[in-house]
Amino acid sequence: MTTPALSLENVTCTFVSRDDRTQRYTAVRDTTLTIEPGEFVSVVGPTGCGKSTLLNVSAGLLAPSTGTVRVFGAPLEGINTRAGYMFQAEALMPWRNALDNVIAGLEFRGMPGAQAVAEGEEWLRRVGLGGFGDRYPHQLSGGMRKRVSLAQTLILDPDIILMDEPFSALDVQTRQLMENEVLDLWAAKRKAVLFITHDLDEAIAMSDRVVVLSAGPGTRPIGEFNIDLPRPRDVAEVRNQPRFVELHAAIWDVLREEVLKGYAQQRKVA
Ligand SMILES: Nc1ncnc2c1ncn2[C@@H]1O[C@H](COP(=O)(O)OP(=O)(O)O)[C@@H](O)[C@H]1O
Ligand SMILES: [Mg+2]
Structure with a gap:
């Protein structure tokens, strides 16, 4: 078992x-x-x-x-x-762009900036948002914001x-x-x-x-x-x-x- x-x-x-x-x-x-x-x-x-x-x-x-x-x-x-969580309500930080939202958890864990950015960009690509890293939450559709949240959760593995x-x-x-x-x-x-x-x-x-x-x-x-x-x-x-x-x-x-x-x-x- x-x-x-x-x-x-x-x-x-x-x-x-x-x-x-x-x-x-x-x-x-x-x-x-x-x-x-x-x-x-x-x-x-x-x-x-x-x-x-x-x-x-x-x-x-x-x-x-x-x-x-x-x-x-x-x-x-x-x-x-x-555990990683994803809630019903929007949990993105409005003052951070998509990339910075995705890598927030890595930063809190103390990962060096360049490495965090590389992983963040990889995850944005994986959820279909390659090239959208510099957009702020209010510039993204509801579905895109959910994708950012998903990347933000899964990047922490x-x-x-x-x-x-x-x-x-x-x-x-x-x-x-x-x-x-x-x-x-x-x-x-x-x-x-x-x-x-x-x-x-x-x-x-x-x-x-x-x-x-x-x-x-x-x-x-x-x-x-x-x-x-x-x-x-x-x-x-x-x-x-x-x-x-x-x-x-x-x-x-x-x-x-x-x-x-x-x-x-x-x-x-x-
Ligand atoms: N912190 C809390 N204080 C008092 N009642 C709560 C609290 N959290 C949830 N409840 C009550 O517990 C019940 C279950 O809530 P919840 O788990 O949010 O339901 P669901 O997610 O299935 O819609 C509800 O009646 C809710 O009002
Ligand atoms: Mg509920």
Whole structure:
């Protein structure tokens, strides 16, 4: 047996309400989730169920109330330095051009400037932005900014890649291009990926395994599906395969009710 790249063991996350300190909300309850080295795992679940909470726990940005997180077998304390993250929100520094954004992490690590620039330019080429290094974020399209973020994350060569709905703000075509790009880059390096999404099609098209979360409070995994579609995959084309349709139906069968519960809760809160 190999040591998992990432494992969450009986993780529970309880928050104290900001408005009323006596109120507690348990977002995630008793969740166990393992990702093997090289495995691409997606977690799907209704909006507000606790997906980002699980990602933040995996990144070491949030300590679970109870339970353990292990990174290649070692208990995680503080920030997960083996992981790179890509979040839904824009995380580029507006005062730095694309190249300087891409190499920011290398600079923080103390890599000499010339070497960092050479690696940064190589990564910009790899994500299809060769020649765009001197553009500032506001001079780039949404898809291009995502490419810069991707290069910024992958240039550090993390063993674990954590992505929280990274492409949800993009139009469908750009999104599919980005998804294919991520799959190509992943195939070359085979890192462990935890990919959070509320989009089941995206989850199936990208992953080796899809984990379904229940609606909150007390979210936990309620289904797990191996995605036995052949690779390499084109995310747009794979959707037409009969096996994709079959998997989609099976997973949606588990997810549908949770999505409805999730909507009901959001309406109560609103
Ligand atoms: N820091 C926090 N303090 C209080 N409640 C929080 C905090 N972070 C998340 N929550 C609550 O936990 C639940 C899950 O949030 P989140 O993980 O962001 O959901 P998702 O990413 O699945 O949409 C939500 O009800 C949210 O309001
Ligand atoms: Mg979220």
